[in-house]
Amino acid sequence: MKKNLLFILFMFSIDFVAAQNNSDCGTQMKTSWIQELARKTANLQPQFSAPQTVNVPYQIHLIVRANGTSTITLQDLYDEIDSVNAFYINSGIHFYECIAPEIIYDDLLFDFDYNTEESILLTQHYSPNVINMYFANTVTSWSGAALCGYSQYPPSDDYLVMAASCATNGITLSHELGHYFGLFHTHGGSAFELVDGSNCATEGDLICDTPADPTLSNTVVDVMCNYTGTALDMNGMPYAPDPTNIMSYSRKVCRNYFP
Numbered sequence: 001m002k003k004n005l006l007f008i009l010f011m012f013s014i015d016f017v018a019a020q021n022n023s024d025c026g027t028q029m030k031t032s033w034i035q036e037l038a039r040k041t042a043n044l045q046p047q048f049s050a051p052q053t054v055n056v057p058y059q060i061h062l063i064v065r066a067n068g069t070s071t072i073t074l075q076d077l078y079d080e081i082d083s084v085n086a087f088y089i090n091s092g093i094h095f096y097e098c099i100a101p102e103i104i105y106d107d108l109l110f111d112f113d114y115n116t117e118e119s120i121l122l123t124q125h126y127s128p129n130v131i132n133m134y135f136a137n138t139v140t141s142w143s144g145a146a147l148c149g150y151s152q153y154p155p156s157d158d159y160l161v162m163a164a165s166c167a168t169n170g171i172t173l174s175h176e177l178g179h180y181f182g183l184f185h186t187h188g189g190s191a192f193e194l195v196d197g198s199n200c201a202t203e204g205d206l207i208c209d210t211p212a213d214p215t216l217s218n219t220v221v222d223v224m225c226n227y228t229g230t231a232l233d234m235n236g237m238p239y240a241p242d243p244t245n246i247m248s249y250s251r252k253v254c255r256n257y258f259p
Protein backbone atom coordinates (compact mmCIF):
# COMPACT_ATOMS: atom_id res chain seq x y z
CA MET A 1 0.00 0.00 0.00
CA LYS A 2 1.41 3.35 -0.97
CA LYS A 3 2.06 5.76 1.80
CA ASN A 4 0.42 8.64 0.01
CA LEU A 5 -2.91 7.06 0.86
CA LEU A 6 -2.07 7.28 4.52
CA PHE A 7 -0.99 10.87 4.12
CA ILE A 8 -4.24 11.95 2.57
CA LEU A 9 -6.27 9.84 4.94
CA PHE A 10 -4.88 11.59 7.97
CA MET A 11 -4.39 15.05 6.58
CA PHE A 12 -5.15 17.56 9.30
CA SER A 13 -6.80 15.07 11.59
CA ILE A 14 -5.90 15.21 15.27
CA ASP A 15 -5.40 13.05 18.81
CA PHE A 16 -2.48 11.93 20.92
CA VAL A 17 -0.21 9.01 21.43
CA ALA A 18 2.49 7.52 23.83
CA ALA A 19 5.76 5.33 24.28
CA GLN A 20 9.05 4.55 22.74
CA ASN A 21 12.36 5.72 23.95
CA ASN A 22 14.97 6.78 21.45
CA SER A 23 17.65 9.42 21.60
CA ASP A 24 16.98 10.25 17.97
CA CYS A 25 13.27 10.52 17.32
CA GLY A 26 10.96 11.12 20.25
CA THR A 27 7.63 10.59 18.55
CA GLN A 28 5.60 8.28 20.75
CA MET A 29 3.10 5.63 19.84
CA LYS A 30 0.51 3.65 21.75
CA THR A 31 -1.32 0.43 21.08
CA SER A 32 -4.69 2.08 20.66
CA TRP A 33 -3.37 4.20 17.81
CA ILE A 34 -1.80 1.20 16.07
CA GLN A 35 -5.16 -0.53 16.23
CA GLU A 36 -6.94 2.54 14.90
CA LEU A 37 -4.53 2.88 11.98
CA ALA A 38 -4.94 -0.80 11.13
CA ARG A 39 -8.70 -0.39 11.18
CA LYS A 40 -8.66 2.67 8.93
CA THR A 41 -6.32 1.14 6.37
CA ALA A 42 -7.84 -2.34 6.29
CA ASN A 43 -10.08 -1.66 3.32
CA LEU A 44 -7.89 0.71 1.33
CA GLN A 45 -6.81 -0.41 -2.11
CA PRO A 46 -3.22 -0.04 -3.32
CA GLN A 47 -2.57 3.13 -5.27
CA PHE A 48 0.49 3.44 -7.41
CA SER A 49 0.26 6.95 -8.77
CA ALA A 50 0.52 10.20 -6.89
CA PRO A 51 -2.80 11.94 -6.26
CA GLN A 52 -3.33 15.56 -7.20
CA THR A 53 -0.89 17.67 -5.26
CA VAL A 54 -2.09 18.70 -1.83
CA ASN A 55 -0.56 21.94 -0.59
CA VAL A 56 0.12 21.86 3.13
CA PRO A 57 0.61 25.14 5.01
CA TYR A 58 3.26 25.59 7.65
CA GLN A 59 4.72 28.25 9.90
CA ILE A 60 8.29 28.30 11.17
CA HIS A 61 8.91 29.23 14.80
CA LEU A 62 12.65 29.75 15.23
CA ILE A 63 13.73 29.99 18.85
CA VAL A 64 16.85 32.11 19.30
CA ARG A 65 18.67 33.45 22.31
CA ALA A 66 17.37 36.66 23.83
CA ASN A 67 20.24 38.46 22.11
CA GLY A 68 19.08 37.14 18.74
CA THR A 69 21.85 34.62 18.12
CA SER A 70 21.36 31.01 17.06
CA THR A 71 23.20 28.21 15.31
CA ILE A 72 20.68 28.04 12.46
CA THR A 73 19.08 30.66 10.29
CA LEU A 74 15.74 31.00 8.57
CA GLN A 75 17.48 30.44 5.26
CA ASP A 76 18.85 27.13 6.56
CA LEU A 77 15.29 26.09 7.32
CA TYR A 78 13.90 27.16 3.97
CA ASP A 79 16.65 25.14 2.31
CA GLU A 80 15.68 22.15 4.44
CA ILE A 81 12.02 22.47 3.53
CA ASP A 82 13.07 22.44 -0.13
CA SER A 83 14.65 19.08 0.65
CA VAL A 84 11.48 17.93 2.39
CA ASN A 85 9.40 18.88 -0.63
CA ALA A 86 11.69 16.82 -2.85
CA PHE A 87 11.03 13.78 -0.64
CA TYR A 88 7.27 14.31 -0.58
CA ILE A 89 6.70 15.09 -4.24
CA ASN A 90 5.96 11.44 -5.04
CA SER A 91 3.31 11.45 -2.35
CA GLY A 92 1.59 14.42 -3.93
CA ILE A 93 2.33 16.71 -1.01
CA HIS A 94 3.89 20.16 -1.15
CA PHE A 95 4.62 22.27 1.91
CA TYR A 96 4.27 26.03 1.62
CA GLU A 97 4.77 28.86 4.05
CA CYS A 98 1.37 30.19 5.01
CA ILE A 99 2.24 32.53 7.87
CA ALA A 100 5.38 34.63 8.22
CA PRO A 101 7.99 33.01 10.46
CA GLU A 102 7.98 33.81 14.15
CA ILE A 103 11.30 34.48 15.82
CA ILE A 104 11.07 33.66 19.51
CA TYR A 105 13.70 35.48 21.58
CA ASP A 106 13.87 33.34 24.71
CA ASP A 107 16.91 31.95 26.51
CA LEU A 108 14.78 29.40 28.34
CA LEU A 109 12.97 27.97 25.31
CA PHE A 110 16.21 28.05 23.31
CA ASP A 111 17.18 24.78 25.00
CA PHE A 112 13.75 23.25 24.96
CA ASP A 113 12.50 20.91 27.68
CA TYR A 114 9.43 18.89 26.80
CA ASN A 115 8.23 18.48 30.38
CA THR A 116 8.16 22.12 31.32
CA GLU A 117 8.01 24.05 28.07
CA GLU A 118 5.84 22.30 25.52
CA SER A 119 2.74 23.91 26.97
CA ILE A 120 4.34 27.32 26.47
CA LEU A 121 4.85 26.69 22.78
CA LEU A 122 1.34 25.36 22.30
CA THR A 123 -0.39 28.16 24.18
CA GLN A 124 1.74 31.19 23.35
CA HIS A 125 3.30 30.36 20.00
CA TYR A 126 0.76 28.21 18.16
CA SER A 127 -1.08 29.10 14.97
CA PRO A 128 -4.20 27.13 14.02
CA ASN A 129 -4.63 25.42 10.64
CA VAL A 130 -0.92 25.20 9.81
CA ILE A 131 1.85 22.81 10.77
CA ASN A 132 3.75 24.67 13.47
CA MET A 133 7.43 23.83 13.05
CA TYR A 134 9.38 24.75 16.18
CA PHE A 135 13.18 24.86 15.95
CA ALA A 136 15.10 25.00 19.23
CA ASN A 137 18.80 24.72 19.94
CA THR A 138 18.37 21.43 21.81
CA VAL A 139 15.35 19.29 22.62
CA THR A 140 15.09 17.29 25.84
CA SER A 141 12.45 14.58 26.10
CA TRP A 142 10.10 13.68 28.96
CA SER A 143 12.74 11.17 30.08
CA GLY A 144 15.59 13.65 29.99
CA ALA A 145 17.11 12.25 26.79
CA ALA A 146 18.37 14.51 24.04
CA LEU A 147 16.22 14.28 20.91
CA CYS A 148 16.66 15.19 17.28
CA GLY A 149 12.99 15.98 17.23
CA TYR A 150 9.48 14.70 17.70
CA SER A 151 6.00 15.07 16.33
CA GLN A 152 2.63 13.55 17.15
CA TYR A 153 0.61 10.97 15.32
CA PRO A 154 -2.79 12.14 14.17
CA PRO A 155 -5.08 13.18 15.51
CA SER A 156 -3.12 15.72 17.54
CA ASP A 157 -2.22 19.36 17.58
CA ASP A 158 -0.46 20.38 14.39
CA TYR A 159 3.19 20.75 15.31
CA LEU A 160 6.64 19.27 15.52
CA VAL A 161 9.73 20.24 17.46
CA MET A 162 13.26 19.99 16.08
CA ALA A 163 16.75 20.40 17.52
CA ALA A 164 19.09 22.64 15.57
CA SER A 165 21.71 19.89 15.23
CA CYS A 166 19.25 17.74 13.29
CA ALA A 167 17.14 20.45 11.66
CA THR A 168 19.26 20.67 8.54
CA ASN A 169 20.50 17.08 8.15
CA GLY A 170 18.21 16.44 5.19
CA ILE A 171 16.35 13.65 6.96
CA THR A 172 14.86 14.29 10.37
CA LEU A 173 12.35 16.96 9.40
CA SER A 174 10.96 14.70 6.66
CA HIS A 175 10.90 11.82 9.15
CA GLU A 176 8.95 13.79 11.75
CA LEU A 177 6.50 15.01 9.13
CA GLY A 178 6.01 11.36 8.21
CA HIS A 179 4.83 10.73 11.77
CA TYR A 180 2.60 13.79 11.58
CA PHE A 181 0.82 12.21 8.63
CA GLY A 182 0.46 8.86 10.37
CA LEU A 183 3.54 6.88 9.36
CA PHE A 184 5.14 4.65 11.96
CA HIS A 185 8.78 3.68 12.07
CA THR A 186 9.36 0.76 9.70
CA HIS A 187 9.87 -1.48 12.74
CA GLY A 188 6.57 -0.17 14.09
CA GLY A 189 5.42 -0.75 17.60
CA SER A 190 6.42 -4.40 17.73
CA ALA A 191 9.09 -6.68 16.31
CA PHE A 192 6.55 -9.26 15.22
CA GLU A 193 6.19 -8.47 11.52
CA LEU A 194 7.04 -11.63 9.62
CA VAL A 195 9.54 -11.65 6.77
CA ASP A 196 7.07 -13.40 4.47
CA GLY A 197 4.71 -10.43 4.77
CA SER A 198 1.79 -12.53 5.96
CA ASN A 199 0.97 -10.19 8.84
CA CYS A 200 2.27 -6.97 7.30
CA ALA A 201 -1.06 -5.18 7.64
CA THR A 202 -1.24 -5.64 11.40
CA GLU A 203 2.40 -5.62 12.57
CA GLY A 204 5.46 -3.45 12.08
CA ASP A 205 4.56 -0.23 10.28
CA LEU A 206 1.29 -1.74 8.99
CA ILE A 207 2.47 -1.04 5.45
CA CYS A 208 3.04 -4.01 3.19
CA ASP A 209 5.42 -2.50 0.63
CA THR A 210 8.11 -2.07 3.26
CA PRO A 211 9.96 -5.23 4.33
CA ALA A 212 9.83 -6.43 7.92
CA ASP A 213 12.29 -4.51 10.09
CA PRO A 214 13.67 -5.91 13.38
CA THR A 215 14.68 -2.34 14.42
CA LEU A 216 17.75 -0.94 12.75
CA SER A 217 20.64 0.96 14.29
CA ASN A 218 24.20 1.86 13.44
CA THR A 219 25.33 -1.48 14.84
CA VAL A 220 23.43 -3.52 12.26
CA VAL A 221 23.82 -1.22 9.25
CA ASP A 222 27.35 -0.79 7.93
CA VAL A 223 28.83 2.36 6.46
CA MET A 224 27.96 1.11 2.98
CA CYS A 225 24.31 0.99 4.12
CA ASN A 226 24.08 -2.81 4.09
CA TYR A 227 22.06 -4.57 6.77
CA THR A 228 24.49 -6.79 8.69
CA GLY A 229 22.19 -8.11 11.41
CA THR A 230 21.35 -11.77 11.87
CA ALA A 231 17.95 -11.49 13.54
CA LEU A 232 15.35 -14.11 12.69
CA ASP A 233 11.60 -13.64 12.70
CA MET A 234 9.24 -15.92 14.61
CA ASN A 235 9.25 -18.35 11.67
CA GLY A 236 13.05 -18.50 11.77
CA MET A 237 13.41 -16.45 8.59
CA PRO A 238 16.27 -13.93 8.42
CA TYR A 239 15.20 -10.31 8.18
CA ALA A 240 16.02 -8.33 5.06
CA PRO A 241 15.01 -4.79 6.02
CA ASP A 242 15.50 -1.67 3.94
CA PRO A 243 18.26 0.49 5.50
CA THR A 244 17.42 3.34 3.13
CA ASN A 245 13.88 3.97 4.31
CA ILE A 246 13.63 7.39 5.91
CA MET A 247 11.17 6.10 8.53
CA SER A 248 13.67 3.53 9.82
CA TYR A 249 16.33 3.84 12.51
CA SER A 250 19.08 3.11 10.02
CA ARG A 251 22.18 5.26 9.76
CA LYS A 252 21.08 8.74 8.85
CA VAL A 253 23.39 8.92 5.84
CA CYS A 254 21.67 5.82 4.46
CA ARG A 255 18.14 7.10 4.74
CA ASN A 256 17.22 8.46 1.36
CA TYR A 257 14.14 6.48 0.34
CA PHE A 258 10.68 7.87 0.79
CA PRO A 259 8.18 6.40 -1.67
Ligand SMILES: [Zn+2]
Pocket (backbone or CB within 6 Å): 025, 026, 027, 175, 176, 179, 185
Ligand atom coordinates in the same frame (compact mmCIF):
# COMPACT_ATOMS: atom_id res chain seq x y z
ZN1 LIG B 1 10.49 8.73 14.37
